[in-house]
Amino acid sequence: MAVYTEVSEEELEAFVAEYDIGEVMAFKGIAEGVSNSNFLLQTDRGAYILTLYETRTKAEDLPFFLGLMEHLAGHGLACPIPVHGRDGLALRQLCGRPAAVVSFLKGMSVRRLTLGHCAALGPAMAGMHLAGAGFGQRRANDLSVSGWRPLFEAERGRADEVIPGLAAFIDAELGALEREWPTALPQGLIHADLFPDNVFFLADRATREEKVSGIIDFYFACTDFLAYDIAICLNAWCFEPDLSFNATKARLMLNGYRKVRPLSPEELEALPLLARGAAMRFLLTRLYDWLNTPAGAFVSRKDPMEYFRKLKFHQGLTGPGAYGIE
Structure with a gap:
């Protein structure tokens, strides 16, 4: 917003x-x-x-x-x-x-994410995916792998203004993602922007546990791999402020999701690649906004380097074990 x-x-x-x-x-x-x-x-x-x-x-x-x-x-x-x-x-x-x-929905988004918030997100996200299964319309994800290179090419000449060598890094990683991107994972309606500021929580009066009270901002929603939504959330919910990865948060989120909608072995194996792609998507859109947001606009610019560092973390993984699951 x-x-x-x-x-x-x-x-x-x-x-x-x-x-x-x-x-x-x-x-x-x-x-x-x-x-x-x-x-x-x-x-x-x-x-x-x-x-x-x-x-x-x-x-x-x-x-x-x-x-x-x-x-x-x-x-x-x-x-x-x-x-x-x-x-x-x-x-x-x-x-x-x-x-x-x-x-207007009751509840609040949270800035300091706890294990409980990540545990609650998993089943809420899975429930959203199941609820969307009967929706009769489709919308292609224009910010998936086929859309990333055109977005990059528009800013290639200025990317190194952020850090030297960024353009070459993005170019090489895009080539790898374009070659390796999966084609046959389960698809459905995804949110595609399920960041913490788009999820509201309220504390349960009896247990004091945080419960998801609402999901907002569906203006990137589209038809894509359901596991890609999970990959977006691994990036958005499971890194600490110092950008270290919290495997416990990831495990709780994934286990909560799987209790509502089981994940296939193929989806689990694809998570590191999908997480790299999700990091690339937000690196590129943040790079564009960083370089093009009008002066004086009432908007909070977001640093693209956060997703550069997240992408590099996922590049070093060979399987889903780093996300806290077997």
Whole structure:
């Protein structure tokens, strides 16, 4: 989430009047994330999230994203539900951008990840994958292996501004990933951006254990290998702040996942390669944002070197044992 497009009071009030959600009481931009402009909208009837879809999000994909959220919510997943206007439409226009209002979820994302958070993520992710199985639409992952080289070529000439030799490193690793990327793993609907800031937690009153209370931000969701979603989470959830890998967190996450949806031997064996690919995907998109985010944008830039170091960790693995499983 981020804010690239400002919304005036007059534009907001006219937009909200198209819904039956009450009168605006408060409106505040949300800085986290990098893709769209997001705002917390408080009316006299409750809280909502208003999103303006910026240029990175293709307008033709929006019905897929909104329909997927409605499908997942209808199959028991706690996720934002698109709000339909008085005319029955969920997708509208605001400030020259496609826009939508979705329901607000209770809970909080966490910055200091514990073993309990990783243990809770596994079954929640598997449940999301199973809930998505009946969704009738498909969307190709344009940020998978076939999309990485074009993204790199756009920034090849500036990559060494981050660190000398980065362009050559990426070029060589892309060649290896393109040669070795699997083709026959189980596929389905994946989140593709399941970072800690996209998962909300609430403590269970009886046990005080952290439980996943919601999953948000489905605007990279697509059809791809289910194990690729797991690989993204190995990178996003199982490294410590000093970028050392925590195998206990990985084992708890993976074991929790497997209790809900078993992983095939082929999926397990592919995890190190998938994790390298997931690290490459975020290295490249962070590199692009690092070099191209407009000055003054209300957005938190993220250091691409974090994923350079994670990628190098996965390069040194020969099997899934380093992730805490046999």
